[in-house]
Amino acid sequence: MTEKIKIVTLGCEKNLVDSEIMSGLIHERGYSLVEDKEDATVIIVNTCGFIDAAKEESVNTILDLAELKETANLKALIVSGCLTQRYKEQLMDEMPEIDGIVGTGDFDKINDIVDEALRGSKPILVGNPVFNYEQKLPRKVSTPRFTTYVKIAEGCDNACTFCSIPIMRGKFRSRSMESIIAEVEELAAQGVKEVSLIAQDSTNYGTDLYDQFMLPTLMNRISEVPGIEWVRLHYAYPGFFTDELIDAIADNPKICKYIDMPLQHSEDAVLKRMRRPGRQRDTRELVAKIRARIPNVSLRTSLIVGFPGETDQDFENLCEFVKDIKFDRLGVFTYSSEEGTPATRLPDHLDEEVKEFRANTLMEIQRQISNEVSGKHIGQVLDVLVERYEGRNDVYVGRSQYDAPEIDGEVFITDCKVGIGEIAKVRITHAFEFDLSGEGVS
Ligand code: SF4
Numbered sequence: 001m002t003e004k005i006k007i008v009t010l011g012c013e014k015n016l017v018d019s020e021i022m023s024g025l026i027h028e029r030g031y032s033l034v035e036d037k038e039d040a041t042v043i044i045v046n047t048c049g050f051i052d053a054a055k056e057e058s059v060n061t062i063l064d065l066a067e068l069k070e071t072a073n074l075k076a077l078i079v080s081g082c083l084t085q086r087y088k089e090q091l092m093d094e095m096p097e098i099d100g101i102v103g104t105g106d107f108d109k110i111n112d113i114v115d116e117a118l119r120g121s122k123p124i125l126v127g128n129p130v131f132n133y134e135q136k137l138p139r140k141v142s143t144p145r146f147t148t149y150v151k152i153a154e155g156c157d158n159a160c161t162f163c164s165i166p167i168m169r170g171k172f173r174s175r176s177m178e179s180i181i182a183e184v185e186e187l188a189a190q191g192v193k194e195v196s197l198i199a200q201d202s203t204n205y206g207t208d209l210y211d212q213f214m215l216p217t218l219m220n221r222i223s224e225v226p227g228i229e230w231v232r233l234h235y236a237y238p239g240f241f242t243d244e245l246i247d248a249i250a251d252n253p254k255i256c257k258y259i260d261m262p263l264q265h266s267e268d269a270v271l272k273r274m275r276r277p278g279r280q281r282d283t284r285e286l287v288a289k290i291r292a293r294i295p296n297v298s299l300r301t302s303l304i305v306g307f308p309g310e311t312d313q314d315f316e317n318l319c320e321f322v323k324d325i326k327f328d329r330l331g332v333f334t335y336s337s338e339e340g341t342p343a344t345r346l347p348d349h350l351d352e353e354v355k356e357f358r359a360n361t362l363m364e365i366q367r368q369i370s371n372e373v374s375g376k377h378i379g380q381v382l383d384v385l386v387e388r389y390e391g392r393n394d395v396y397v398g399r400s401q402y403d404a405p406e407i408d409g410e411v412f413i414t415d416c417k418v419g420i421g422e423i424a425k426v427r428i429t430h431a432f433e434f435d436l437s438g439e440g441v442s
Contacts, residue, residue: 003031004073005114006040008065009142010058011048013149013198013234014169015081016142019046022080022110024138029111033140037068042076042114046107049082049168051336058083059095066097076100076117080107082168086340088126098122104169105129108137129155129170134179144387145191146421147405152180152218153199158237160264161275161343162304162335165200172201174209181221188227191421194385195222196232196404203240213240216248223254229423230254230385230401236261239277241286250294256401257294260329262302266321267314270307273346280321287325298402300329305362306355307335308346315358322365328373329408330366332359367433374409374431377402381441384411384426386418398424400436409434416440 005026009019022044023033034040043065047058058081068074078100079091085104092098100117102110103126116123132154141148155170156163184195197219199205206214215233223231231254236245238261249255265271268279278286290297303322305315322330334355337344377400384398387410396416403409411426417440418424428438 003041003075003114003118004034004039005031005042005044006034006037007044007046008037008061009046010061011046011050011054011082013196014151014154014200015046015048017139017149017151017198018081018104018107019044020139020142021133021137022046022107023140023142025108025110026114027140028138031111031114037065038072040068041073042078042118043068043074044078044080044110047079047081047083049086050164051333051338053336055083062095062097069097076114078102078110078113078117080104080110084126085129085168086164088124092122092124100124101126103127103129105131107131108133129168130173132173132175134175139183141187141190141192143405144421146385147194147196147387148187148192149196149198150180150184150187150222151175151199152197152202152205152215156200157204158201158239158277159275161273161346162307162338162341164338164341167340169200172204172208174205174207174214176209177206177214177218177221180218181225184222184225184228188225191227193228193421193423194230194232194405195228196234197222198234200235201237201240202233202235203237203242203245213242213244216242216244219248219255220252223252228254230256232256232258232401232404234260234404237277238263238283238286241290243289246290246293249297257296258298258300258402258404259290260300260404264302264304265307266303266318267310270310270314273309273343274304274307275342284325296402298328299325300331300404300408301327302331302333303362304333304335305358306350308343308350309348310350319362319365322362323369326369326373327366328370328402330362330369331407332362332366334359370433371431374434374436377428377436378431379428381425381427382411382436382438384413384424386413386416386420386422386424388420396420396424409436411435412437414439417442
Protein backbone atom coordinates (compact mmCIF):
# COMPACT_ATOMS: atom_id res chain seq x y z
CA MET A 1 0.00 0.00 0.00
CA THR A 2 1.34 3.45 -0.94
CA GLU A 3 2.09 5.61 2.08
CA LYS A 4 -0.30 8.53 2.59
CA ILE A 5 1.57 11.63 3.62
CA LYS A 6 0.27 14.85 5.16
CA ILE A 7 2.38 17.98 5.63
CA VAL A 8 1.39 20.41 8.39
CA THR A 9 2.97 23.85 7.87
CA LEU A 10 3.47 26.29 10.74
CA GLY A 11 5.10 29.74 10.71
CA CYS A 12 5.82 31.98 7.74
CA GLU A 13 5.50 31.83 3.95
CA LYS A 14 9.15 30.81 3.66
CA ASN A 15 8.24 27.65 5.55
CA LEU A 16 5.22 27.25 3.26
CA VAL A 17 7.48 27.26 0.18
CA ASP A 18 9.69 24.60 1.79
CA SER A 19 6.57 22.49 2.46
CA GLU A 20 5.48 22.90 -1.15
CA ILE A 21 8.86 21.61 -2.31
CA MET A 22 8.65 18.65 0.06
CA SER A 23 5.16 17.97 -1.39
CA GLY A 24 6.61 18.07 -4.90
CA LEU A 25 9.40 15.64 -3.99
CA ILE A 26 7.01 13.28 -2.16
CA HIS A 27 4.56 13.33 -5.07
CA GLU A 28 7.42 12.69 -7.54
CA ARG A 29 8.47 9.65 -5.45
CA GLY A 30 4.97 8.21 -5.91
CA TYR A 31 3.66 8.60 -2.37
CA SER A 32 0.14 10.04 -2.13
CA LEU A 33 -0.43 13.38 -0.43
CA VAL A 34 -3.50 13.58 1.79
CA GLU A 35 -5.34 16.54 3.35
CA ASP A 36 -7.07 14.67 6.19
CA LYS A 37 -4.68 13.82 9.04
CA GLU A 38 -6.90 10.84 9.94
CA ASP A 39 -5.97 9.21 6.61
CA ALA A 40 -2.23 9.82 6.91
CA THR A 41 0.29 7.03 7.55
CA VAL A 42 3.10 9.60 7.69
CA ILE A 43 2.83 13.20 8.96
CA ILE A 44 5.50 15.87 8.52
CA VAL A 45 5.22 18.87 10.84
CA ASN A 46 7.11 21.79 9.29
CA THR A 47 7.75 23.80 12.43
CA CYS A 48 8.46 27.43 13.37
CA GLY A 49 11.00 28.30 16.06
CA PHE A 50 11.07 32.09 15.86
CA ILE A 51 9.66 33.10 19.24
CA ASP A 52 8.33 31.36 22.38
CA ALA A 53 4.70 31.36 21.22
CA ALA A 54 5.67 29.78 17.90
CA LYS A 55 7.82 27.13 19.59
CA GLU A 56 4.96 26.27 21.93
CA GLU A 57 2.54 25.93 19.01
CA SER A 58 5.02 23.65 17.22
CA VAL A 59 5.47 21.36 20.24
CA ASN A 60 1.73 21.19 20.92
CA THR A 61 1.02 20.38 17.29
CA ILE A 62 3.55 17.52 17.35
CA LEU A 63 2.01 16.11 20.55
CA ASP A 64 -1.56 16.40 19.23
CA LEU A 65 -0.71 14.65 15.97
CA ALA A 66 1.22 11.90 17.75
CA GLU A 67 -2.07 10.70 19.24
CA LEU A 68 -3.07 9.57 15.75
CA LYS A 69 -0.69 6.64 16.22
CA GLU A 70 -3.29 5.32 18.68
CA THR A 71 -6.49 6.67 17.15
CA ALA A 72 -5.84 6.48 13.39
CA ASN A 73 -3.33 5.12 10.79
CA LEU A 74 -0.23 7.09 11.69
CA LYS A 75 3.01 5.07 11.44
CA ALA A 76 5.65 7.81 11.36
CA LEU A 77 5.78 11.41 12.66
CA ILE A 78 8.53 13.55 11.17
CA VAL A 79 9.54 17.04 12.28
CA SER A 80 11.14 19.58 9.94
CA GLY A 81 11.64 23.36 9.90
CA CYS A 82 13.18 25.94 12.20
CA LEU A 83 12.54 24.22 15.55
CA THR A 84 14.75 21.31 14.46
CA GLN A 85 17.65 23.63 13.68
CA ARG A 86 17.71 24.86 17.28
CA TYR A 87 16.63 21.84 19.31
CA LYS A 88 17.35 18.64 17.34
CA GLU A 89 18.79 16.71 20.31
CA GLN A 90 16.17 17.89 22.82
CA LEU A 91 13.35 17.09 20.38
CA MET A 92 14.50 13.51 19.86
CA ASP A 93 15.44 12.97 23.54
CA GLU A 94 12.33 14.53 25.08
CA MET A 95 9.73 13.54 22.47
CA PRO A 96 9.80 9.76 21.79
CA GLU A 97 6.72 10.33 19.59
CA ILE A 98 9.03 11.73 16.90
CA ASP A 99 10.29 9.22 14.30
CA GLY A 100 12.53 11.48 12.25
CA ILE A 101 13.98 14.99 12.10
CA VAL A 102 15.10 17.03 9.09
CA GLY A 103 16.62 20.52 9.16
CA THR A 104 15.90 23.73 7.23
CA GLY A 105 18.82 23.00 4.91
CA ASP A 106 18.12 19.30 4.31
CA PHE A 107 14.42 19.07 3.41
CA ASP A 108 15.34 18.16 -0.18
CA LYS A 109 16.14 14.71 1.25
CA ILE A 110 12.67 14.31 2.78
CA ASN A 111 11.96 11.05 0.92
CA ASP A 112 15.01 9.37 2.44
CA ILE A 113 13.91 10.57 5.90
CA VAL A 114 10.41 9.15 5.33
CA ASP A 115 11.86 5.78 4.28
CA GLU A 116 14.23 5.66 7.26
CA ALA A 117 11.52 6.74 9.72
CA LEU A 118 9.18 4.01 8.43
CA ARG A 119 12.02 1.51 8.96
CA GLY A 120 12.18 2.75 12.57
CA SER A 121 15.77 4.02 12.47
CA LYS A 122 14.83 7.43 13.98
CA PRO A 123 16.86 9.48 11.40
CA ILE A 124 18.18 12.93 12.31
CA LEU A 125 19.42 15.02 9.36
CA VAL A 126 20.11 18.55 10.54
CA GLY A 127 23.21 20.06 8.95
CA ASN A 128 24.41 23.60 8.53
CA PRO A 129 21.62 25.43 6.65
CA VAL A 130 23.57 26.13 3.46
CA PHE A 131 21.06 24.67 1.02
CA ASN A 132 19.58 27.02 -1.63
CA TYR A 133 16.90 25.49 -3.85
CA GLU A 134 16.95 26.01 -7.57
CA GLN A 135 14.04 25.58 -9.96
CA LYS A 136 14.85 21.99 -10.83
CA LEU A 137 13.21 20.86 -7.63
CA PRO A 138 9.50 20.00 -8.00
CA ARG A 139 7.10 22.27 -6.09
CA LYS A 140 3.42 21.64 -5.44
CA VAL A 141 2.00 25.13 -4.95
CA SER A 142 -0.69 25.16 -2.23
CA THR A 143 -1.91 28.75 -2.60
CA PRO A 144 -4.78 29.65 -5.01
CA ARG A 145 -3.66 29.16 -8.63
CA PHE A 146 -3.42 32.90 -9.39
CA THR A 147 -1.09 33.96 -6.54
CA THR A 148 2.03 32.51 -4.97
CA TYR A 149 5.21 33.22 -3.04
CA VAL A 150 8.67 33.03 -4.59
CA LYS A 151 11.66 32.70 -2.28
CA ILE A 152 14.52 34.77 -3.74
CA ALA A 153 17.09 34.20 -1.00
CA GLU A 154 17.59 32.38 2.28
CA GLY A 155 19.30 33.17 5.57
CA CYS A 156 20.45 36.54 6.94
CA ASP A 157 23.71 38.30 7.81
CA ASN A 158 22.24 41.25 9.70
CA ALA A 159 22.44 39.75 13.20
CA CYS A 160 19.81 41.88 14.94
CA THR A 161 20.34 41.18 18.65
CA PHE A 162 16.81 39.84 19.28
CA CYS A 163 16.62 37.52 16.28
CA SER A 164 17.17 33.76 16.13
CA ILE A 165 16.63 33.47 12.36
CA PRO A 166 20.34 33.43 11.42
CA ILE A 167 20.72 30.48 13.84
CA MET A 168 17.88 28.60 12.10
CA ARG A 169 18.31 29.69 8.49
CA GLY A 170 22.06 30.34 8.22
CA LYS A 171 24.07 32.90 6.30
CA PHE A 172 22.46 35.08 3.60
CA ARG A 173 22.46 33.41 0.17
CA SER A 174 20.70 34.59 -2.99
CA ARG A 175 19.21 32.24 -5.57
CA SER A 176 20.50 32.74 -9.08
CA MET A 177 18.38 35.13 -11.14
CA GLU A 178 18.06 32.48 -13.86
CA SER A 179 16.57 29.96 -11.42
CA ILE A 180 14.06 32.51 -10.11
CA ILE A 181 12.97 33.62 -13.59
CA ALA A 182 12.65 30.00 -14.75
CA GLU A 183 10.46 29.23 -11.72
CA VAL A 184 8.29 32.32 -12.32
CA GLU A 185 7.85 31.28 -15.97
CA GLU A 186 6.66 27.83 -14.83
CA LEU A 187 4.28 29.41 -12.31
CA ALA A 188 2.92 31.91 -14.86
CA ALA A 189 2.29 29.01 -17.24
CA GLN A 190 0.14 27.46 -14.45
CA GLY A 191 -1.93 30.66 -14.24
CA VAL A 192 -0.12 32.65 -11.53
CA LYS A 193 -0.71 36.41 -11.90
CA GLU A 194 0.66 37.69 -8.57
CA VAL A 195 4.13 36.87 -7.30
CA SER A 196 5.03 37.82 -3.71
CA LEU A 197 8.80 37.94 -3.27
CA ILE A 198 10.02 36.62 0.09
CA ALA A 199 13.31 36.14 1.92
CA GLN A 200 14.61 36.96 5.38
CA ASP A 201 16.11 40.10 3.83
CA SER A 202 14.84 40.68 0.25
CA THR A 203 16.67 43.97 -0.27
CA ASN A 204 20.08 42.34 0.06
CA TYR A 205 19.32 40.22 -3.01
CA GLY A 206 22.32 39.71 -5.29
CA THR A 207 25.10 41.21 -3.18
CA ASP A 208 26.64 37.76 -2.58
CA LEU A 209 26.22 36.38 -6.13
CA TYR A 210 26.55 39.57 -8.24
CA ASP A 211 28.41 41.93 -5.87
CA GLN A 212 25.61 44.51 -6.05
CA PHE A 213 21.99 45.08 -5.07
CA MET A 214 20.03 43.32 -7.80
CA LEU A 215 16.46 43.44 -6.45
CA PRO A 216 15.31 46.24 -8.81
CA THR A 217 16.64 44.29 -11.81
CA LEU A 218 15.06 41.07 -10.56
CA MET A 219 11.64 42.68 -9.97
CA ASN A 220 11.67 44.27 -13.44
CA ARG A 221 12.64 40.96 -15.09
CA ILE A 222 9.91 39.07 -13.20
CA SER A 223 7.36 41.67 -14.33
CA GLU A 224 8.31 40.92 -17.96
CA VAL A 225 7.34 37.24 -17.66
CA PRO A 226 4.17 36.78 -19.75
CA GLY A 227 1.10 36.35 -17.54
CA ILE A 228 2.56 38.03 -14.46
CA GLU A 229 0.46 41.10 -13.52
CA TRP A 230 1.67 41.91 -10.00
CA VAL A 231 5.07 41.67 -8.33
CA ARG A 232 4.97 42.29 -4.57
CA LEU A 233 7.85 43.01 -2.20
CA HIS A 234 8.05 41.58 1.33
CA TYR A 235 10.71 41.75 4.06
CA ALA A 236 12.61 44.83 2.92
CA TYR A 237 15.50 45.74 5.21
CA PRO A 238 15.59 49.54 5.66
CA GLY A 239 19.40 49.57 5.56
CA PHE A 240 19.46 48.34 1.95
CA PHE A 241 16.51 50.31 0.52
CA THR A 242 18.18 52.02 -2.45
CA ASP A 243 16.98 54.85 -4.72
CA GLU A 244 17.08 52.36 -7.63
CA LEU A 245 14.58 50.17 -5.76
CA ILE A 246 12.30 53.15 -5.10
CA ASP A 247 12.48 54.06 -8.82
CA ALA A 248 11.72 50.49 -9.93
CA ILE A 249 8.62 50.34 -7.71
CA ALA A 250 7.53 53.83 -8.80
CA ASP A 251 8.06 53.39 -12.55
CA ASN A 252 6.98 49.80 -13.20
CA PRO A 253 3.14 49.48 -13.33
CA LYS A 254 3.38 45.75 -12.63
CA ILE A 255 5.27 46.23 -9.36
CA CYS A 256 2.74 46.69 -6.56
CA LYS A 257 2.85 50.05 -4.81
CA TYR A 258 3.25 48.06 -1.64
CA ILE A 259 6.28 47.92 0.64
CA ASP A 260 6.63 45.60 3.64
CA MET A 261 9.60 46.98 5.59
CA PRO A 262 9.99 45.85 9.23
CA LEU A 263 11.47 48.76 11.26
CA GLN A 264 11.21 47.15 14.70
CA HIS A 265 11.42 50.45 16.64
CA SER A 266 11.76 54.25 16.30
CA GLU A 267 13.99 55.26 19.21
CA ASP A 268 17.71 55.58 18.52
CA ALA A 269 18.86 54.08 21.82
CA VAL A 270 16.60 51.04 21.32
CA LEU A 271 17.57 50.67 17.64
CA LYS A 272 21.22 50.71 18.72
CA ARG A 273 20.70 47.92 21.28
CA MET A 274 18.75 45.98 18.62
CA ARG A 275 21.69 46.45 16.24
CA ARG A 276 19.26 47.79 13.63
CA PRO A 277 20.44 49.96 10.69
CA GLY A 278 20.08 53.75 10.74
CA ARG A 279 18.35 55.92 13.28
CA GLN A 280 14.92 57.58 13.42
CA ARG A 281 16.05 60.51 11.25
CA ASP A 282 17.11 58.03 8.52
CA THR A 283 13.78 56.20 8.74
CA ARG A 284 11.81 59.42 8.44
CA GLU A 285 13.90 60.51 5.44
CA LEU A 286 13.46 57.12 3.76
CA VAL A 287 9.67 57.09 4.32
CA ALA A 288 9.42 60.69 3.05
CA LYS A 289 11.50 59.83 -0.04
CA ILE A 290 9.36 56.75 -0.78
CA ARG A 291 6.09 58.68 -0.38
CA ALA A 292 7.36 61.57 -2.51
CA ARG A 293 8.30 59.20 -5.33
CA ILE A 294 5.35 56.74 -4.89
CA PRO A 295 2.47 58.90 -3.57
CA ASN A 296 -0.10 56.09 -3.32
CA VAL A 297 2.26 53.56 -1.76
CA SER A 298 0.89 51.20 0.93
CA LEU A 299 3.50 50.94 3.70
CA ARG A 300 3.50 47.96 6.04
CA THR A 301 5.90 47.63 8.94
CA SER A 302 6.35 45.60 12.11
CA LEU A 303 7.48 46.88 15.51
CA ILE A 304 8.72 45.17 18.67
CA VAL A 305 7.61 46.53 22.06
CA GLY A 306 9.13 45.69 25.42
CA PHE A 307 12.72 45.31 24.22
CA PRO A 308 15.15 45.22 27.18
CA GLY A 309 15.69 48.74 28.50
CA GLU A 310 12.70 50.27 26.65
CA THR A 311 11.67 53.13 28.95
CA ASP A 312 8.20 54.64 29.37
CA GLN A 313 9.51 57.64 27.42
CA ASP A 314 10.83 55.40 24.61
CA PHE A 315 7.40 53.82 24.33
CA GLU A 316 5.56 57.16 24.39
CA ASN A 317 7.87 58.39 21.62
CA LEU A 318 7.19 55.20 19.64
CA CYS A 319 3.45 55.89 19.89
CA GLU A 320 3.99 59.47 18.66
CA PHE A 321 6.13 58.13 15.80
CA VAL A 322 3.33 55.74 14.71
CA LYS A 323 0.73 58.53 14.94
CA ASP A 324 3.00 60.74 12.85
CA ILE A 325 4.05 58.30 10.11
CA LYS A 326 0.59 56.69 9.72
CA PHE A 327 1.59 53.31 8.32
CA ASP A 328 -1.10 51.67 6.22
CA ARG A 329 -0.46 48.32 7.87
CA LEU A 330 1.25 47.58 11.18
CA GLY A 331 2.22 44.36 12.96
CA VAL A 332 3.20 44.63 16.65
CA PHE A 333 5.17 41.96 18.49
CA THR A 334 6.19 41.73 22.14
CA TYR A 335 9.91 41.12 22.67
CA SER A 336 10.61 37.41 23.18
CA SER A 337 13.88 36.53 24.90
CA GLU A 338 15.37 34.00 22.48
CA GLU A 339 18.07 31.57 23.65
CA GLY A 340 21.37 32.12 21.85
CA THR A 341 20.61 35.73 20.87
CA PRO A 342 22.71 38.64 22.28
CA ALA A 343 19.67 40.57 23.58
CA THR A 344 19.07 37.94 26.28
CA ARG A 345 22.22 39.22 27.99
CA LEU A 346 21.03 42.84 28.03
CA PRO A 347 19.92 44.36 31.39
CA ASP A 348 16.42 45.66 32.22
CA HIS A 349 14.14 42.99 30.79
CA LEU A 350 10.45 44.01 31.15
CA ASP A 351 7.53 42.08 32.65
CA GLU A 352 5.17 40.31 30.23
CA GLU A 353 2.23 42.45 31.48
CA VAL A 354 4.08 45.65 30.55
CA LYS A 355 4.88 44.23 27.10
CA GLU A 356 1.26 43.15 26.51
CA PHE A 357 -0.05 46.55 27.67
CA ARG A 358 2.29 48.36 25.27
CA ALA A 359 1.37 46.06 22.35
CA ASN A 360 -2.35 46.59 22.94
CA THR A 361 -1.87 50.35 23.28
CA LEU A 362 0.01 50.55 19.97
CA MET A 363 -2.55 48.38 18.14
CA GLU A 364 -5.35 50.63 19.42
CA ILE A 365 -3.53 53.66 17.97
CA GLN A 366 -3.13 51.79 14.66
CA ARG A 367 -6.83 50.87 14.59
CA GLN A 368 -7.71 54.58 14.45
CA ILE A 369 -5.05 55.21 11.79
CA SER A 370 -6.32 52.28 9.67
CA ASN A 371 -9.79 53.80 9.61
CA GLU A 372 -8.31 57.09 8.47
CA VAL A 373 -5.89 55.81 5.80
CA SER A 374 -8.26 53.29 4.20
CA GLY A 375 -10.67 56.17 3.53
CA LYS A 376 -8.21 57.65 1.01
CA HIS A 377 -9.34 55.10 -1.60
CA ILE A 378 -13.01 56.15 -1.64
CA GLY A 379 -13.98 57.30 -5.15
CA GLN A 380 -10.89 55.71 -6.72
CA VAL A 381 -11.14 52.93 -9.33
CA LEU A 382 -8.77 50.17 -8.17
CA ASP A 383 -7.52 47.02 -9.89
CA VAL A 384 -8.65 44.12 -7.69
CA LEU A 385 -7.49 40.51 -8.03
CA VAL A 386 -10.74 38.55 -7.50
CA GLU A 387 -10.08 35.69 -5.09
CA ARG A 388 -13.45 34.20 -4.09
CA TYR A 389 -17.21 34.30 -4.42
CA GLU A 390 -18.90 35.25 -1.17
CA GLY A 391 -22.37 34.17 -2.37
CA ARG A 392 -24.39 36.48 -0.07
CA ASN A 393 -25.77 39.39 -2.16
CA ASP A 394 -23.74 38.06 -5.10
CA VAL A 395 -20.57 39.55 -3.60
CA TYR A 396 -17.06 38.69 -4.81
CA VAL A 397 -13.97 39.33 -2.68
CA GLY A 398 -10.48 40.23 -3.74
CA ARG A 399 -7.41 42.31 -3.01
CA SER A 400 -5.97 45.44 -4.53
CA GLN A 401 -2.24 45.98 -5.04
CA TYR A 402 -2.24 47.71 -1.64
CA ASP A 403 -3.06 44.49 0.23
CA ALA A 404 -0.93 41.37 0.55
CA PRO A 405 -2.45 37.88 0.80
CA GLU A 406 -3.53 36.67 4.23
CA ILE A 407 -2.13 39.57 6.31
CA ASP A 408 -3.88 42.68 4.95
CA GLY A 409 -7.38 43.82 4.00
CA GLU A 410 -9.83 42.82 1.26
CA VAL A 411 -12.17 44.46 -1.23
CA PHE A 412 -15.84 43.38 -1.31
CA ILE A 413 -17.21 43.74 -4.84
CA THR A 414 -20.82 44.02 -5.97
CA ASP A 415 -21.66 43.69 -9.64
CA CYS A 416 -18.30 42.09 -10.35
CA LYS A 417 -17.62 41.88 -14.09
CA VAL A 418 -14.89 39.24 -14.11
CA GLY A 419 -14.29 35.76 -12.66
CA ILE A 420 -12.10 34.42 -9.86
CA GLY A 421 -8.40 34.78 -10.62
CA GLU A 422 -9.03 37.78 -12.90
CA ILE A 423 -8.30 41.45 -12.21
CA ALA A 424 -11.44 43.61 -11.94
CA LYS A 425 -11.70 47.40 -12.03
CA VAL A 426 -13.67 48.43 -8.94
CA ARG A 427 -14.93 51.88 -7.94
CA ILE A 428 -14.44 52.12 -4.16
CA THR A 429 -17.54 53.38 -2.35
CA HIS A 430 -16.90 52.48 1.30
CA ALA A 431 -13.90 52.03 3.58
CA PHE A 432 -13.76 50.09 6.86
CA GLU A 433 -10.99 49.53 9.41
CA PHE A 434 -9.09 47.10 7.20
CA ASP A 435 -11.36 46.42 4.20
CA LEU A 436 -12.95 48.31 1.32
CA SER A 437 -16.08 47.78 -0.74
CA GLY A 438 -17.11 48.91 -4.21
CA GLU A 439 -18.85 48.26 -7.51
CA GLY A 440 -17.43 46.47 -10.50
CA VAL A 441 -16.67 48.87 -13.39
CA SER A 442 -15.07 46.44 -15.83
S1 SF4 B 1 17.11 41.36 9.36
FE1 SF4 B 1 15.34 40.18 10.01
S2 SF4 B 1 15.90 38.02 9.76
FE2 SF4 B 1 17.78 39.26 9.71
S3 SF4 B 1 18.55 39.20 11.80
FE3 SF4 B 1 17.33 41.08 11.55
S4 SF4 B 1 15.25 40.52 12.20
FE4 SF4 B 1 16.39 38.61 11.85
